[in-house]
Amino acid sequence: MDTPRLPAEAPQSDDYGTEVLCASWNPAAGAVAEPIRQACREWLADLSGVDAESFVRQFYRCEGS
DSSP states (O other), X not given: OOOOOOOSSOOOGGGSOHHHXXXXXXXXXXXXXXXXXXXXXXHHHHHTTSOHHHHHHHHHHHHHO
């Protein structure tokens, strides 16, 4: 079986079109990630007033159930 030959020199980056350079960009990922990111920010803001000791106690109590 013949091995395909590669070109002697690699193409320059400006030889690639925008559709190739942005091929891994997924607009759906950004649309899904932003609401999750916002929910995490709100959750962390709510945790700022929580007593850490009682949280850990409750966490271990729930884990033991």
